[in-house]
Every structure is written in structure tokens, then in C-alpha cells.
Amino acid sequence: MSQSLSSCVIKLHQEHHALEDYQGGVPRWCNGCGDNAILAAMQRLCADENLAPENTVFVSGIGCSSRLPHYMKTYGFHSLHGRAFPVAEGIKMARPDLNVFVSTGDGDCCSIGAAHWIHALRYNMNITVVLHDNHVYGLTKKQASPTSPRGLKSNTTPYGATLEPMNPLTVSLGVQGASFIAQGVDWIPEVLYDILRAAYLHRGFSFVRIIQRCPEFMPKVFDPWLHDPQRTMLLTHKDGLTLSPGIASAYRNQREHDPINIDRAREIASLDDPIPVGILYRNPDAPCYEDLRHAGQLRSPEYIRAGLDREFDKYTVWPEGHAEA
């Protein structure tokens, strides 16, 4: 026996989980929605990595994408609009041992939650984030989001969106402390899974933007990319993605890119046609905030009481004539 006794006895009764063990309720997304592909990849990741459901948390904000925790049979936190990141960070600080995922959308993350997003990148906590980017607010029936293409006619932009769309990749790569930035598309599920797996295995804040079809409000928008594989550029590298023969032959537009090269990553992130797919940047040596702050402090009753007393003392109102000496 080379392993310790404690790890042996724990493993003796360790459960092995099948894909079905992570499948929660029946998704209420529209037919053909790209969210389904992301959900399938996420459930497969959990099963392949045998993540204990009781030690796994999916946190979301508001939007179509943010319904994902409902469909995972793990712990979940469907929080407020744009607030998925601070909730996830709090969970990670209190329980660094948990697997924490964030599911957010282009409105949730890039608009109302943008400030939290920027600082979450900077904090680099060990959290895996999937940004479901369908370029539109879908749950509220089509309003323009920060990533909507210019000219998109929607309920809030009846004459067409005025501004150029935000690029979440270039924004992320501009933040000091970012350590893992990748992009996937829902219509290449094998590569999407590989990216999510790499993101999960990376220790730090793994940000994966997934370009996702919305057949209800953005039909045909991605058809040119769906029907012409040359317009999807796969990023390959021995430290990044390695493609299966089937994918390599179907998507021949490939480019070797070392994920440690942030300058090249920024250059690639700026492309919108062809769409770059793969790991743009990965820095395994970036420090994690929870490590710097020594998260996971044991909370003994004495520790909790001292903390509470400290906080309560800030608000003590002394009766007149009994002021603190």
C-alpha cells in the first residue's frame, strides 16, 4: 500500500458517477438552443472527472444561460443579475475545496455584471466560468446586449444597434491577473468539451467564452460559420488543444498558438472572422487570490464569536452617560 490509510479508506467507499447523476430537471430552453450543447459538455465533464455532486456548485446570474444550475444535479446558486461572480468568489473563499463553476450570459456578464467580471479576472480565483454568448437578451424576448452585432434590430434598438459589439476576449486579455482565456462554439461539441476540460483543470480563473446560437431571436446569424468550416480557426498546441483526426479533417483552418504568448493571444482575440476557437491564453503560474489570502480559515466557535464581536462593536451605541472609556 503506497497511499495513506485515510485516502484508502475514503476511496473504499467513493462513489462513481455516471452522466445521469448530474442531470437535473428537463431543460426549458428553446428547441435548438446552443445552451443544450454547453449543458451536455458540462455534464460530461463532471462525469469524466468524477466530481462529487455534493462538492460541486454552479452559480449563475440572470438570463437564459443562468438557468443552467437548475439542470445540474449538484449544488447551485441562481443569484441576481450580474452578481454571479461575487457569489462564486464568496463560496470559493469560504470553501476552497469545492468545485465552483459560473454560468453567465453576455448581458449578465458584459453589461450589468461587467465590473464584477473585470475584478473576478483580476482576482484569479480557482473558478471555471462559461460565458454563453448568443449576442442578445433572450429571456426577455430580444433586447440588444453588449455583444450584439452593429445594426441588430431589437426591442431596445428598433433602428439597429448603434455601437460596435464588445469583444469579451480582448477585454479579458487586457486585465492584469487573467490566467486562462479560451473561446468555443456550441456547434463543435468535441472541441467545446476539450476546452471546458482544460479550463477546469487549470488552477485559476478560467474564462471560456462560448459563441452560442439562439434559434429564436438570432436565427441564421451564425449560419455562415456553421456551413463553412474554413471560417472557424482552431488553435492548436501541445500545451493547448490537440485535435482528433475527425475534427482535424473537418476543420482544416488551424493555427498553432502557444497559450503562454499573451501578445499573440490578444492579436488572435481581435479576429471575428474566422472565429478563433481554442485556448488563447494560459498562465499556470499566476497566483490565486484565495492562496494569497489563505482562504479556508478554520471557523471554530471562538473564531466566529470573535469575528462577530468585532463587527458588532462597530455599531455599539452607548447610552448617554455610559460612553466607552
Next chain:
Amino acid sequence: MDMKARPPEQQIFHLTGRRQGDSLRAIDGLGLRPALLAPYRDLGALRHDFPLVLVDGSDATDFVRPLSRLVDELLQDVAPRGVEGERLRRHGLQLERNIRREVDAGAGGTLAELWETAAAGLGAREGETLEQVLNYAAGSLRADGEVLGCTPKMPARLITHAWRATRNARARQFRVEVGRLTLKLSDILRAAFSHSQAGCQPASLKAAIGGSHQDAFDFDALSRIVGKGAPHDELPPARRARLEHTLVVLQSQRFFATHEDAVDEENYSFEFDNCAAAIQAWRDRIDEVVALVKAISIAELEIHGRYVEAEHNLLFATFDASSLSADDLARFPDYLVCIPPERNDAPENASLMDMLSSGLPVKVLVQTSDLLEDTSIGTGHFAFGVRSARLATAAMGLGGMYVLQSTSSNLPALHFEIARGLECRGPALFSVYSGSAAGATLPPYLNAAAAMHARAFPAFTYHASAGGNWATRFSLQNNPQPEDDWPVETLTWCDDAQQRIEQACAFTFADFVLCDPRHAAHFALVPRAQWSEAMLPVAEWLALDEGSAAQHVPYLLVVDADDLLQRVIVDAKVMQATRRCLLLWHRLQEHGGVHDSHAERLLARERAAWAATQQAIAAASAAVPAAPAAATPAETEVAAPARSRDEAWIETARCPSCNECQLINDRMFGYDERKQAYIKDLSAGSYRQLVEAAESCQVAIIHPGKPRDPNEPGLEDLLVRAEPFR
């Protein structure tokens, strides 16, 4: 060159070690040293790896820094670039030199103390302002700690310091783990108490409420409400006993201090100076180790709610010392044994090899101070320090441990390897040559460095668990020019005509022997007038075949006390020892993959086979017209399997799981184990449904093929719609 040209006195001396006639001179008292060591007479003036600073509060890998590096970093931080900082840089280096000389003279203390003393010395000479500036600059030193010169005691101090850093890191981890387990177990007991009748008593409830609000509650009434139906104790007696016993074991352990700065005399010591004491301590404590390992495991199971009495009671009852794994032992401090050099052969250390081979978590430092002792049976030949100097090689043969061999001069350069050895699981042996033989004329640092350069005590590491082969386990790192037989340096000197001469000069085992005055009789000085072409440098002489060697006499280039270049010839005994040293070095080289005889033989065979194949291909291509090129493996690999247009199928790997097809017919379309669609049962639906699914599929991966039922209504139209997807 023939025999007649060779002075017979030299030949006689070489063969017998005895001087005949008056053309050769004894070297006793001449203060000779190898010519390559001429520049190192005043070590105090030269910046080198010593003295060392044992860094206070360091982690396990950064436990030692050379003083020169700390001074470099300091000057980089505080001295302005360019001419402005030149004065401060000069004074900083002067101060470093003074500290080095003080340490060489036997001074001790921390860097801060020695710095202050040296600054005061410089200040007395150059002015008070300089002293203030230097003391102010000391605030920028990146580390402080005990300063050590290259003395016989240095290896033990260095290894002990590094071991403590490792032990402290392990202690921090242990405290966190045990603290977590203790807290969680206490939580279980506390929760059980709160739910019990005792916990619902008014006094208990009152104690649970903060003092300033106790008057606001009627605890008797509260107790009647919450205590209704409360169990006497919700924990079964066996579980309660197990939890309480586990807590006691965790809290009463004596292997680590309970707090970072706690000095608890009750705790065990793990530092020993002999093997017998370490083994005895191991035996005395093993039962407590087993109990603690079991307590940690029981606590983990209880916390996860996975303790199954039917299974685990039996497991823990039968678990004993023989069941302990390396991972279990890795939680505890390792036993450090620093054997004093004079006690290597003492009875209490006779069990050293047994201790190492048994796999105990011991880290042993064995020091050698004499590499040139005679054999114990007194044949007049060198023993090569078999009693300890070759210990590391023998330990490698035992396998299953970490072995590091090095001279003391080289230890700072190997600090990562030292840390790795101390962190490894299981035994580790550090075999060090201290360079401080009795009667040695060279300072220990130089003597030790000479031993490594001369291949008398090469540096190497062997890490049994680093990999499955020698290439990953063994390293000859840090030896000078490891590819060569002897390191060759350029010797620069000035001839009688005041011309600068540069000459390549090998440093051999014979050079190292020359440094030891006990063996002066093996050398004879040849006056310049007697120099002849029959004399060959030792390295060149060794490379000759037997016949040619007999025609020549080996010599060494040396300098005398006035740094005049001289030649000494070497007798056959030293040359025999030099040849044997080379043999042992070659063996290490092979372990390190240098001139691997097996690999070279295999390479030669493969080259011959390749050449023969090339010849055959050339002959065949000349005779037969060129055939069309075959498909490359890559092309074969990516060729997709051919599918008939008539077959109905789905490109499952590309399915994004969007449910479109399943909503049309979930009996016809199913999901595989990756939740990607495939045709589950073609007969479960119509061709119309197949075509509709193909049309609605967002990624167009459904291929409907041709209809199964030729009588299906509307088939003509469906075939037209299916055409783009077939």
C-alpha cells in the same frame, strides 16, 4: 622517443618511487601545489560561494544563500547605477571581503551582526558617515541568518538547517489538517450535545446566549419547548467513544508543536548523531504513529459520514506498524542523523546500511574527511576511502532511496537537490567530503573543490522514485566538464622571456594527491635542466597504450611557494590509483548516460543496418522503375469512412445536443453516453420525420438516406427535400 633519451633516474623513480642519483629532488617542504591552483592562494580576497547565510524563516528550497549573492542583490537595490553608485559598490564589496576574512578566521554570528562589526571596522578607517551608510544599507539585505564558512562543521549545520525548514513546512500542513479534523469532530459532538436532553436544560441554553441578553429570555420555558422529545444522546455509545478517543489522540500527539512558535519540551526530538539512537526512537514511537494515523483516518471517515462499523472496525483493529505506507509516514517528521566524521566506523553506526535499506524515513549525513587513506590491510595502495567515500555508490545499489554525494564546496550549488532529498519519502543519504583532512595544507574549500575536479569525489544524485530508469534517476550535475575524463582548464603563465603563454592543463587525481603532504614521497621534482620529451602530462600519459607508456614518464605542472612553474614526476602507485579513479568515473559517466557503452554499441549496430538498407534501396531503385507514391500515414488516418448516400446516419460527434431531433421522434433518435444524438431505431419513425429532423437540425448533421418504405405518402416531394442532406 626511445628509452635511451629518457633519463634513467626518472624511470627508476616512476617504477619504484625511490630517487636515485641527484637529478631529482624530494618535494617535502617546497610548498608545491598544482599549477591550476596558483590563483587561489588568498581565498579571502576572492568572491566565491562561501561564506553562506542560512536564511532565517526560509522555505524548504531557499534555505541558503551565498553572501556574495546577497551583497550583489543589495548593491543592485541601493547603489545608483553608473559612476554615482561606484563608491557604495566598492565599499559594499570591501565589507563583504572583510566579513569573509573574519569568518575564515573563525568568527561566527548572524549576517546582521557580522555586517555591523565590519561596517564599524570600515567606519573607523574611512569615517563615521560610511559606517552609517553601510548600516542603513543593511536594512535592504534580503535575508538574514547564521553565516558559515566552509568548515568541517558546515555540512551538518547546513543539512540540519534545511531539514528544519522541511520539518516546519510539514508541521504547518499537519497543524492545518489536525486542526480541521479536531474542529469537525468537535462540531459533531457539540451538535449532539445541543440536540440532547442535557443540551436543552435551562443552564445550557443560558450559556448559549450572550451575557448581555440573558435577562430577556425565560430559559425554563425555552427548555420545556425545545427539550420536548430530545434524546438522551443521539450518538450511539460506540460512536461517541470512538469520536472522543480520536479527539484525544489527535490533541495529545507529540510529533509536532501545537503552534508555530511553541517550544514544547514534551514534543519528540528528531535530530540524532548516531544511527542506533534514531532506530531506538523509531521503535519507541511507532505505536503512537500507528494510533495517530488511525485517528486521522477515522476522523476523515466520521466527518464524511462514511464510517461503516461492520467494515472499518475490523480494518482498524488489524492495522499495525507493518501496514504503514510511505504516504502515512510522510505526515511525520523524518529522523535526521548527522554522523560526526570521526564516528563513521563507530559501533553505534554499524547499522547504517540496514537502516537505509529498511526504508525508514531517515535522512543521514555521512562526512568523509580523508580520501587518501591507506587500505586497512596495509598494502601501501590507496583505499579510496572505501569505509565512507564509496558509501553513496553502495547505497545506490540498495535502491529505494535518495542519494546525494558531493564535496562541501559544492553544497550551496546543490541546495535544490538537498531540499529534494529531504522532502522525498523514505530514506536519504547525503555523503559529503569536507576537505578537512588532518595535515592538509590547502583550506577545506579548496581541498574539497580539488577533490571534485580530480574526480576523486564526484558529485551526483540518485533519486529512486524520480522515474523508471537511470536517465531520470541519476544525475552528474555540477561536475566540471562531465563529458570528459578530466576537466581541462587554461593555464596562463609567463616564460623566461616575459611572454604570456597559454596552455591547456588537465586536473587529475594525481594533482589532488599532490595536495596531500602525506604522499609527497610519490612525487619528485625535476629540475628544469632535466626536462625532456620523454616526460608527458599525466592525462596524456594515461591515454597511451601500455607499450608507449613504458617509454614515457608522467609529470604534473606545479608551482612552488614563489609561483614558479615546476614539473614533478609521479610514481607508478599514484598512476595506478589515478587510472582506477578514472575507471570509477567512467562507471558513473555510464550511469549518467555519458559514453554509455551499451548505447554506443547499439548505435553502431543500427548505423550499420541503416547503411545496408540504404544500399539495398539504392540498388533496387536503380533496377525497377519508380512506383506511384503510397498514401502517407496522415492521409490514411484522416480519410473518413465512406458512407452510402442511401444510408440514414448522424454525424454523432458533431451533435450539439439541442433536442431538435428528439422532439420530432424520441424513439427514432436517441442520445449516446455523451448525450450526442444517433439513430436509435430507424423503423420507429417515417421517412418524413427523418427529413424534417434533417431540415431542423441546426448543424445539418442528419443524413436521411433513401426511404425504407417505397409506399410512404408524398415520397416524391420528400426525396427532393432530402437531397441537400444525403
